[in-house]
Amino acid sequence: MSTTNYISKVVPDATAALEGLEDNMTVMFGGFGLCGIPENSIAAIREKGTTGITCISNNAGVDDFGLGLLLHTRQIKKMIASYVGENDEFERQMLSGELEVELIPQGTLAERCRAAGAGVPAFYTPAGYGTEVAEGKEVRVFNGKPHILEHAFDAPFAFVKAWKGDKAGNLIFKGTARNFNPMMAMAGKITVAEVEELVEVGELDPNSIHIPGIFVQRIFQGVDYEKRIEQRTVRAKSE
Amino acid sequence: MGLSKDQIAQRIAQELRDGWYVNLGIGIPTLVANHIPQGINVEFQSENGILGMGPFPFEGEEDADLINAGKQTITAMPGASFFSSELSFAMIRGQHVQLTVLGAMEVSDSGDIANWKIPGRMVKGMGGAMDLVASAENIIVAMQHTNRAGESKLLPECSLPLTGVQCVKKIVTDLAVLEVDPERGFVLLERAPGVTVDEIQSKTAGRLVVEDEVPEMQL
Numbered sequence: 001m002s003t004t005n006y007i008s009k010v011v012p013d014a015t016a017a018l019e020g021l022e023d024n025m026t027v028m029f030g031g032f033g034l035c036g037i038p039e040n041s042i043a044a045i046r047e048k049g050t051t052g053i054t055c056i057s058n059n060a061g062v063d064d065f066g067l068g069l070l071l072h073t074r075q076i077k078k079m080i081a082s083y084v085g086e087n088d089e090f091e092r093q094m095l096s097g098e099l100e101v102e103l104i105p106q107g108t109l110a111e112r113c114r115a116a117g118a119g120v121p122a123f124y125t126p127a128g129y130g131t132e133v134a135e136g137k138e139v140r141v142f143n144g145k146p147h148i149l150e151h152a153f154d155a156p157f158a159f160v161k162a163w164k165g166d167k168a169g170n171l172i173f174k175g176t177a178r179n180f181n182p183m184m185a186m187a188g189k190i191t192v193a194e195v196e197e198l199v200e201v202g203e204l205d206p207n208s209i210h211i212p213g214i215f216v217q218r219i220f221q222g223v224d225y226e227k228r229i230e231q232r233t234v235r236a237k238s239e
Numbered sequence: 240m241g242l243s244k245d246q247i248a249q250r251i252a253q254e255l256r257d258g259w260y261v262n263l264g265i266g267i268p269t270l271v272a273n274h275i276p277q278g279i280n281v282e283f284q285s286e287n288g289i290l291g292m293g294p295f296p297f298e299g300e301e302d303a304d305l306i307n308a309g310k311q312t313i314t315a316m317p318g319a320s321f322f323s324s325e326l327s328f329a330m331i332r333g334q335h336v337q338l339t340v341l342g343a344m345e346v347s348d349s350g351d352i353a354n355w356k357i358p359g360r361m362v363k364g365m366g367g368a369m370d371l372v373a374s375a376e377n378i379i380v381a382m383q384h385t386n387r388a389g390e391s392k393l394l395p396e397c398s399l400p401l402t403g404v405q406c407v408k409k410i411v412t413d414l415a416v417l418e419v420d421p422e423r424g425f426v427l428l429e430r431a432p433g434v435t436v437d438e439i440q441s442k443t444a445g446r447l448v449v450e451d452e453v454p455e456m457q458l
Contacts (some may be wrong), residue, residue, distance in 0.1 A: 022398075032287040032324070033310040035303065058324070085363035086310075094362065106286065107328030107370030114325040125332065127372035129353075130404035133369060163304075167457070175304035175321055176288045182323040227303035233311040234298040 005011045009193075009219045014044035015216035016220045017192040020156055021045070023079070028113065028158035028184040029067060032058050033230045036177030037066050040157040040222045041196045046070055049073045054078040056153055058109060058180050060090045065228050069098070082106035086230070105133060108150050110183055114153035115205035117186025117215065122151045158188025159223070162211070163196035166204050169213030179211065194222040241413030241431050242456075247381050249274045249458055250338055251411050254379060255281050257445035262286065262331065262371060264341030265309040265434045268380040271340055271392050282316075284450060286327050286338055286367040291319025296342045308367065328367070332374040339375035341368060343407075345397040348424035348445030350407040352380065353399035372403030391444035393417070393425055415439050416456060423448050 011017045018041075021027070031037030033168035045053075046069050053076050060079055061068035070076050070087050078100035083175075086092055093099035104125040115123055124147035128134050138149040160181040171193055173181060185191045198221040242250065248270035254260065254387060255275060262284045263269050272294070283292040286306040292307060293314035301312040323384055344375055345353040347403075352372055355365040373377055393410070410417045416429040424446025427439060432455050440447055 013294045032308075035287070035306050035310070038271045071265060083364035083366040085249055089363075101362075103364045103371035105365055106324065106367035107332060110324035110328050127332070127368075127370040129373060131364075131369065173321075175302065175315075176285075176306050176366065177304040178321055178323050179288050180324045183325045229301060230305050230306070231312065231314060232301055232311040233295045233313075234301060 004201075006168040007023060007213070008128045008167050009216055010167050010198070011218045011220050014194065015047070016042040016043040017041065017194075018044055018048055020190065021048070021050055023050055025157060026054040026056065026153075027064055028053060028155045029189055030056040030154070030158070030160035030179065030181035030184045031066070032176065032179035034062065034066050035227050036173065036179050036192050037061070037160050037182055038159040038161040038192070039225055041192055042067065042069055046075065049075070051075050052077045056080045056109075056113070056155060058082050058106060060084045060087050062086055062113075062230065063089050063221065065226070074098070078102065080109075081105065081176055082109050096126055105159060111151045112150055113180065113183040113187040116154065117183060120152060120214050122149055124149055153187055155187055157198060158184045158190060158191045160185045160193050162193055162195045164197045164199060164204060165193055165216075165219050166199050166201050166213070167219070169193060169199050169216030169219050170204055170209045170210055171195070171216065173210050182211045185211050190217045191215055192217070193219045195219060196222055196225060240433055245270055245273075246411060246458055248415065250317055251379055251381055252276060254338070254409070256337070257281075259337040260284055260290065260335065261338045261340065262336050264339070265370070266313060266342045268340040268342060269309065284330065285313070285328070286324075286331065288322050288324060288327050288372070289313075289315060290322075291316040293319070294400050294430050306379050310427070328370050331367070331370055334374060334376055338372045338377045338379065340379045341371065342379055343380045343387075343393050344390065345392050345394055345399055346380055346382075346407050346419075347397045348419070348420040350405040350419040350424045351397050352396040352402045352407050353392065356400045360401065365391055368402050372406045377408070378407050378409075380407050380410045382410070382412055384414040384439070391442050393443045395445045414442065420448070426450070427453050429454055432454055434457070
């Protein structure tokens with residue numbers, strides 16, 4: 001048996017990456033809007049037909065893309081997010097009571113992911129104090145300012161998307177496609193990373209790694225990325 | 240005649256100070272970036288993970304991996320940086336961002352703000368607004384003085400679910416610039432050109448404080 005000096009995280013494809021994903025699990029999905037979402041994993045989960053999913057994701061996709069695909073097939077039981085506009089099917093399911101929804105402040109969402117990955121069970125934040133978000137939560141005053149207690153998430157699976165990754169699971173993100181992906185990679189007990197470019201170990205500069213492979217359990221080369229743009233805004237050349 | 244949306248943004252831009260990091264919300268606040276005064280250097284933060292946000296890209300140069308918190312395609316200025324959501328909100332909660340400009344459905348005369356939910360009608364979520372208003376030292380609200388039904392959006396108490404309590408410092412509307420003094424109410428600082436104190440008074444449901452002569456805005 002040869003020694004490679006690294007721990008390989010490579011799985012053949014998105015389908016193989018779903019091993020152990022069962023109905024009624026809590027699952028994290030990286031991305032902000034449609035930017036940096038794990039397109040291949042979402043498609044594979046739709047194909048697999050996993051149901052009763054509690055999704056932790058900043059947004060819920062649009063009607064026909066992103067997590068919207070899993071809403072259409074009724075695979076999502078509950079959505080934990082900070083902003084869920086731009087999705088008619090989501091609104092219909094929420095108003096009819098088919099879909100449970102928990103809306104939480106975006107910074108709190110991010111920190112609850114980070115805390116989960118960092119071994120911090122709970123933390124205090126000023127966000128949401130005095131609003132319905134604070135209902136039933138412990139309040140403590142620090143430096144004269146009230147804060148509320150928020151708890152780390154608990155997620156058996158996290159699906160993230162990176163620009164480049166190596167076989168050891170080291171990840172590099174591009175532009176604002178980074179967003180929630182790093183802290184969700186930290187939080188997932190099984191983190192699946194799909195990448196636009198999977199390279200050999202040693203090809204990525206260690207100084208440039210955004211998320212070390214220790215946080216990634218499975219990695220695969222993604223295919224056929226659509227990378228849809230939600231709001232295409234441009235300016236005229238003459239400006 | 241009150242200010243146009245662009246003029247509201249123009250007036251808010253006069254509040255920018257050299258060296259500030261600024262977070263602009265969706266809508267009128269986004270327009271503030273078009274009116275940065277001469278000699279003032281600021282960097283715009285968008286909470287999805289960029290500092291040094293630039294203007295919209297030229298047609299054909301859009302990048303799906305480069306958007307703002309409103310999911311619009313953007314560009315990055317020289318000196319820009321990208322980061323994760325947790326680091327972005329560390330900047331915000333840690334008060335490294337000097338100014339937050341955001342829209343509102345209602346503001347109370349003690350500085351409470353409501354801008355994320357209309358029960359039974361609109362539930363899109365708070366996004367980053369609750370984190371921003373809970374932590375920013377300096378919050379300016381950009382909004383119309385009245386809603387589409389002509390009712391005042393400057394109230395004694397907010398009727399909609401709150402985004403934050405006693406946090407708004409200044410409000411720029413189509414009619415006026417007001418400062419919030421939680422003890423006394425909305426202090427009228429400036430009038431829009433041609434708008435009278437009486438009109439502002441009649442369209443402000445919360446406590447309005449008028450001291451001496453109220454000057455017209457200089458745009």
